Amino acid sequence: MASEIRTRIYDVVARIPRGRVATYGQIAELAGVGGHARQVGYALHALGGDSPLPWHRVVNAAGQVSRRDDPADEVFQRALLKAEGLRFSAAGRLDLGAVRWKPRSGRPHSSGA
DNA sequence: TGCTTGACATAAT
DNA sequence: CATTATGCCAAGC
Numbered sequence: 332m333a334s335e336i337r338t339r340i341y342d343v344v345a346r347i348p349r350g351r352v353a354t355y356g357q358i359a360e361l362a363g364v365g366g367h368a369r370q371v372g373y374a375l376h377a378l379g380g381d382s383p384l385p386w387h388r389v390v391n392a393a394g395q396v397s398r399r400d401d402p403a404d405e406v407f408q409r410a411l412l413k414a415e416g417l418r419f420s421a422a423g424r425l426d427l428g429a430v431r432w433k434p435r436s437g438r439p440h441s442s443g444a
Numbered sequence: 445t446g447c448t449t450g451a452c453a454t455a456a457t
Numbered sequence: 458c459a460t461t462a463t464g465c466c467a468a469g470c
Contacts, residue, residue, distance in 0.1 A: 334467080334468075336466095336467075337467090337468090354452085354453085355451075355452050355453080356452070356453055356454095359452085364466090364467095366453095366464095366465060366466070367452090367465080367466060367467070368452040368453060368465085368466095369450060369451085369452045369453085369465075369466070369467080370450090370452090370465095370466070370467055370468080371451080371452075372450075372451035372452060373449095373450060373451075373452095373467075373468065374451090374468095375451055376450085376451050377468085386451085389451075390451095391451080391452060391453080392452070392453055392454080393453095396451085397451040397452075398451075399451055400451090404451090405451095408451095422458090
């Protein structure tokens with residue numbers, strides 16, 4: 332497999348828990364390819380939607396769904412996120428401070444949420 | 445082999 | 458807060 336980074340990206344995206352979202356840059360970093368945020372989106376685009384990966388949990392740094400070929404897909408993605416209990420702002424953005432996936436099993440040793 | 449494109453991110457205006 | 462400009466690096470042709 333030449334594009335090994337893409338394989339890693341898929342692996343990270345598959346780890347996004349339900350009710351949470353991750354940014355492209357974050358995924359790239361978790362995948363061990365920090366800096367290739369664009370390749371993350373590119374890899375997901377290559378999936379086409381025929382993949383079992385929760386690609387809909389991947390948004391850009393603005394907490395907004397990125398633009399794609401079909402604007403209908405954007406609505407579709409937001410619909411999937413809303414179905415997971417996520418909240419969208421009036422501008423159609425997510426509150427990353429609340430729904431951002433924190434790949435840390437560690438607890439703040441002082442009351443969690 | 446080399447140029448262009450891209451489901452992004454960040455800083456500046 | 459929204460928009461514009463620049464940087465980054467791999468995939469596609």
